[in-house]
Amino acid sequence: MEELHSALVAPRGIWWKAAGRQERIWVTVSFVWCMILFAMMPLWHIKGGQNPSGIRARVEPEAFRRRVDQFIADYKIGSEAGVPLVAPPPGSDVYLLARMWQWYPALVLEEGKTYVLHLSSIDVNHGFNLQPFNVNFQVVPGYDYGLRITPNQAGDYRVICNEYCGIGHHLMTGKILVKPAGSAAVAPVAQGGTR
Amino acid sequence: MSAAAAVAAVFRRCPVTGLKIDRHAENLIKVNAVISIVTLLVGVIAAIGLVLTRWQAVHLLPVDWFYRLLTAHGLNMLIFFILYFEMAVLYFAGPVMLGCRVPTPRLAWGSFALMLAGTLIVEVMVFSGKADVLFTSYPPLKADPWYYLGIILFAVGALIVTAIFMATLVVAKREHTYEGSVPLVTFGALTAAIIAIITLLHGAAIYIPALAWSLGIITLDPEVYRLLFWGLGHSSQQINVAAQVSIWYLLGGLTVGAVVVNEKISRTAFVLYVGFISMASAHHLLVDPGMGPAWKVWNTSYAMYLAVLASMVHGFTVPAGIETGLRLRGFVNGTFEWLRKAPWSDPGFAGLMLSLVIFGFIGGITGVTMGTEQINILAHNTLRVPGHFHATVVGGTALSFMAVTYYLIPLIFRKKVALWKLARIQPYLFGIGITIFSISMTFAGIFGVPRRHWDISFAQAPFKYEFPPAVDLMLALTAIGGLMAAAAVLIFIASAVISVFFGESLDLAALTPGMAGVPQGLTKLPPQQYESETVAKVHGAGTPGTVVLVAVFLLVFVMYYYTNWKMLSVVWKIG
Structure with a gap:
């Protein structure tokens, strides 16, 4: 006679018994689904366009600040809301510094062109959140996160801080302006204007 | 003879379940449950302030108190409420279920004192404004050294209780207090x-250096901290999962006579949790600059999602055990007679x-999805994250803890459940509230609304940004769902406190079917x-x-x- 018991009962004898057909099917289906979930990630590295790998390196906060200052000196075209407005040429390294409570500087990029966006912080952790596209990266002091980005749509984007960074966290917004493809007229002016 | 009498003196025999219960175990369950509920009260008061602030139309709290209460909410709910309750679960699943004594009662009380201290x-550090660093306390944000010391004392106490549980298993086996294998619970x-x-141990590995760092003795790398902290922060959620699944099995048996359909399958699934769940730390670092893609892919999937597999297996075996139990009791017609005729007015079963x-439909699906390396780009630090974990740890774990409390009050405290009519609707109010809360939060997060x-409104920020109007609706719904859930928690606390301290005593030997204040099981x-x-x-x-x-x-999954993946494919190319 078969015996079944609740989970409160100490089972006697050997309980390592073959599972029923439905359980075996469910375990198999679940296992296959888990393998699909796993395979999607390497697959997206090969086929997909959005990966968080980037170029990762350690950097001293002071060294990163110097790179940012040099970057601004090279490509500044003006200023807005108290921060410099910087228009780097396509293909270049772009620096965005996070600090309490500012994204520094504001950037002007061109649609369809690729840049390496370097993110780092000189004080506490911050969070890079691009609006309205909702793209998110962690910004950690002491680490340079270099992400190859290709803006695929012109527009006036915002950068919001989404890692708690103290009492002024909600004041920390920045700007990335993406110009339509072909309207690159600003770039030479920018370079010529500040060198 | 005298030794036997001394041993006999500390036990009582439960007339309902037939379990032999050690007085120390019983009292330790009581104190841990009571403190658990006190911290739950602190956590829920903070929660009400938080949802009424994030509801932009109300925006209740000033900025400093918002982050202070956010810190308090996280610590009280995710650490104190849950871990005290789990200490009670360990004393129940060990000494009580095995009919064994607590091996070292003095050490057990000492560890409780340590946790309480x-x-x-x-609490003093947080509420006096000396630890406005949120639950995660990421350096270089710094709290008062006493804050880290408090966490360390609490964790050491909890570690001792787990050791006592292990010792109980040894003593029970040696003293032959049960036969066969330990029950599944x-x-x-x-x-x-x-x-x-x-x-x-992860906690020790990070809070002890953090304490030294806060005293200025050493330096601390922010990324290393994040890695080790989440070895504590996320793995502690896996303690909850294992405890909650155990409670599902326990409540299944107590409420409807659910069976274990196959011991091998259920136990193997639990073992998968042990093997793979500690890798959960990686979930939090998917868009961090510290680690490479291979590390992220392997660890976030807990070694090819084998811990997810474990949860999917329990997601089958728990309802299958309930269905089989109810079919054995005569509800054999059609596909769902067993479900229709189940005791839905029993708060233990409903919970x-x-x-x-x-836990499964909302928490599990959202969690696994945003824990995918690339999809995390759309989710990291947005409201999708708390939307997910309020479905797992609140809708799943906390609700199962409340449900089992309706059984512990009569079984352990030997009292009737007070406010019985309210208690019977409490799981529904809580479940519906937290569902609205989690889903609305998740939708707001899909628009990129930041958490914490x-x-x-960025009213004072240099560059203005306005979220789409749908976000306002989502945040209002989040608040309404949150307030429903908070009301249900207050009902639960009132019922538990009144039952335990002022409630009607219960003679477990004289229970009659249908009596008020006692669950039907x-x-x-x-x-x-x-x-x-x-x-x-x-x-x-x-x-x-x-x-x-x-x-x-x-299918939903x-x-x-x-x-x-479709949503991810339309954003900027990033690599």
Whole structure:
């Protein structure tokens, strides 16, 4: 006679018994689904366009600040809301510094062109959140996160801080302006204007 | 003879379940449960302030108190409420279920004192504004050294309790207090205890350096901190999962006489938790600059999603056990007679089922999806994250803890459940509230609304940004769902406190079916063992209702998962 018991009962004898057909099917289906979930990630590295790998390196906060200052000196075209407005040429390294409570500087990029966006912080952790596209990266002091980005749509984007960074966290917004493809007229002016 | 009498003196025999209960175990369960509920009250008061602030139309709290209460909410709910309750679960699943004594009662009380001291220090630091660093306390944000010390004392106390649980298993085996293998509930609690040890050691590995750093003795790398902190922070959620699944099995047996369909499958699934769940730390670092893609892919999937597999297995075996139990008791018609005629007015059963559904459908699916390396780009630090974990740890774990409390009050405190009518609707109010809360938060997060943020109107910020109007609606719904859930928690606390301190005493030997204040599973305990001609027939016929339920679950999972890949594919190219 078969015996079944609740989970409160100490089972006697050997309980390592073959599972029923439905359980075996469910375990198999679940296992296959888990393998699909796993395979999607390497697959997206090969086929997909959005990966968080980037170029990762350690950097001293002071060294990163110097790179940012040099970057601004090279490509500044003006200023807005108290921060410099910087228009780097396509293909270049772009620096965005996070600090309490500012994204520094504001950037002007061109649609369809690729840049390496370097993110780092000189004080506490911050969070890079691009609006309205909702793209998110962690910004950690002491680490340079270099992400190859290709803006695929012109527009006036915002950068919001989404890692708690103290009492002024909600004041920390920045700007990335993406110009339509072909309207690159600003770039030479920018370079010529500040060198 | 005198030794035997001394041993006999500390036990009582439960007339309902037949369990032999050690007085120390019983009292330790009581104090841990009581402190757990006190910290729950602190946490829920903070929660009300938080939802009324994030509801932009109300925007209740000033900025400093918003982050202070956010810190308090996280610590009280995710650490204190849950871990005190889990200490009670360990004393129940060990000494009580095995009919064994607490091996070292003095050490057990000492560890409780240590936890209590740690809790008080942390509360004082947080509420006096000396630790406005949120639950995660990421350096270089710094709290007062006493804050880290408080956490360390609490964790050491909890670590001792897990060791006492292990010792109980040894003593019970040696003193032959049970025959055969430990019951599945105890086995599940054992996996929770093992994960707790792994977790708390991670805690030591990061809070001790953090204490030294706060005193200026050493330097601390922010990324290393994040890695080790989440070895504590996320793994502690896996203690909850293992404890909650154990409680599902326990409540299944107590409420409807659910069976273990297959011991091998259920126990193997628990072992998978132990093997793979400690890798959960990686979930939080998917878009961090510290680690490479291979590390991220392997660890976020817990070694090819084997811990997810474990949860999917329990998601089948728990309802299948309930279905089989109810079919054995005569509800054999059609696919769902067993479900229709289940005791839905029993808060223990209602809480169990809602916990199972909310944990799996909302928490599980959203969590696995955004824990995918690339999809995390769309989710990191947005409201999708708290939307997910309020479905797992609140809708799942906390609800299962509340549900089992309705059984612990009569069984352990030997009191009737007070406010019985309210208590019977409490799981529904809580379940519906937290579902609205989690889903609305998740939708707001899909628009990129940040978590842990005082003011998303950016009224004083240099560059203005306005979220779409749908976000305002989502945040209002989040607040309404949150307030419903908070009201349900207050009902639960009122019921538990009134029952325990002012409630009507209960003679467990004289229970009558249908009496108010006692769940139906106790007034007439369902069979815990089935041996008849029909067992083989029912068992062999399987569980068609459960098959339908898990098929729907898988369909929803696949759809949500691939919708997210689609959403990811349209944003900027990033690599």
